[in-house]
Amino acid sequence: MTGPHPMVEIHRGGFVESRHSGHAVVCDSGGTIVEAWGDPDAVILPRSAAKMLQALPLVASGAARAAGLGPRQLALACASHQGAPLHVAEVGTWLERLGLRAEDLRCGPEPSRDKTLRFEMIRTGQRPGRIHNNCSGKHTGFLTLARHLGTGPDYVAPEHPVQRACRAHFEDMTGAPSPGFGIDGCSAPNFATTVAGLARAMARMAGAAGRAGAAEQASAALVEAMIAHPDLVAGEGRACTLLMRAASEPVAIKTGAEGVFVAILPQRGLGLALKIADGATRASECAVAALLVRLGVLEAGHPDVARFLNPPIRNWDGQVTGEIRTADRFG
């Protein structure tokens, strides 16, 4: 077993202050590993980087079509949105159309990550709601599927038909049985796979357009929706949104908690997955930018790439005191 590969360094005053290592795999749509760093067989919880896979049964089952969902709802089903007014309004409308309320969501209440709204809610004494949770789009997708299947309200229970469908699609796309699951920040099961398995699933999504089969057609629809609506996938200022917008070709990019990132490159039929071993987001953002620069999808000099690839570290007085950059021989 290979250890994690050095990927990202924190520099301050000429010293490497901290270091992040990880595992990364680029896979083609035939399932072959094109390039890898660290251990491709490292077992990980993909966290929110699995949202596109968790949204597959919503589309493949016909539930999305039956509910009249468009690309905006599909993008939100794959999103870790920041609970900005845009996201809250869109999810709210979707819930209304289902005749449901925010209280029907099983994701817990999370303060909005949109600073203006968060401060406004503090000023006016409003408590964070379930609809502000970054996963509220995924959960509204789960509710849509649960209704379509005619099943009960506890859609996050691992044995609920919604989660059984998620697991079946997850294992189909990663190409291997999942060794188990953890409970995610939003209370839904999060199925484990290897870094290679996650890259394989992303590559299959990348090569799905125009292919036959329910999973392929659902994959293509979700990838298209994400690429069409980067603002719904995360939000202003966030890595997924800015990197998708900065890309020189259509690409879907998605973060997951604890240092996970994935990318889907439809024009090349490639999928990418990475996990920072220590779980740091500052490192996963830098590493995914580096790998997408390496693949020729992002330009290192683009300001919205540089802010993740090589950001300055500023102190409380705004002074630049250091920088984040890739380790030698990575990216």
Next chain:
Amino acid sequence: MTGPHPMVEIHRGGFVESRHSGHAVVCDSGGTIVEAWGDPDAVILPRSAAKMLQALPLVASGAARAAGLGPRQLALACASHQGAPLHVAEVGTWLERLGLRAEDLRCGPEPSRDKTLRFEMIRTGQRPGRIHNNCSGKHTGFLTLARHLGTGPDYVAPEHPVQRACRAHFEDMTGAPSPGFGIDGCSAPNFATTVAGLARAMARMAGAAGRAGAAEQASAALVEAMIAHPDLVAGEGRACTLLMRAASEPVAIKTGAEGVFVAILPQRGLGLALKIADGATRASECAVAALLVRLGVLEAGHPDVARFLNPPIRNWDGQVTGEIRTADRFG
């Protein structure tokens, strides 16, 4: 050169989701390494774990006595306080006694980490000030020394007499020339040393009481002040404060940014320093608790120890989804 030693794991659903490694050294007051993990010679920036060393010239020069400072001010000079009303009021009074204002501080404005005050300031439209910066006590100490020395207001410039005095004390205590410095979050220089050098300095502080010499007497006064006022060193709910209170014997415990922790054990004449290689605070808190349990200063079963040594990870709905714990063969 030895790599970092596995220290802390993040568990979720039966999987090790993330892993943290680091370097740690326990040193006796003669400067001998008693026990070490990882690389004792790893060069680090101690960040706020150096504050006791940065406060030495304030006391050793006679500036503290001339300004009539007591243990409360000395504890604040060593503190990374959370900008709670208690800390803001104490630093404010100290500044007033010097005839100075918060604007004379060179640390940047930082939002209070005390949630009640932070929300209150948002509600009433107050902007965070320099006095709320977690380093405002250290900086008021710098100002006190600058005035005593009759030197200019730019006390964070590396060539200012205040910082030259800090460097001289730092090198004396660590027992080696510093290879350089980085600029800290509060704009002051932060001198580099090895993990062993930092542990050596802490051990010398631990053995200082009753010994002759200005540095020894200053060390003893600062350690005594910290131990007498754990609430001023950090604040309610914070690791330094709670672990110092939970200890079965007097001990000074201090965190630094990017995964640094130190401890001073006067009854045993021991000093401890650790650095998590990736800079994670969740890991440095767990690791310092583990090492102090190992040394017999903390009890693993004490609730205020367990909350750092082996905390549950809860999701947005309050559900326990995992835990932080020490790696096998550590602690």
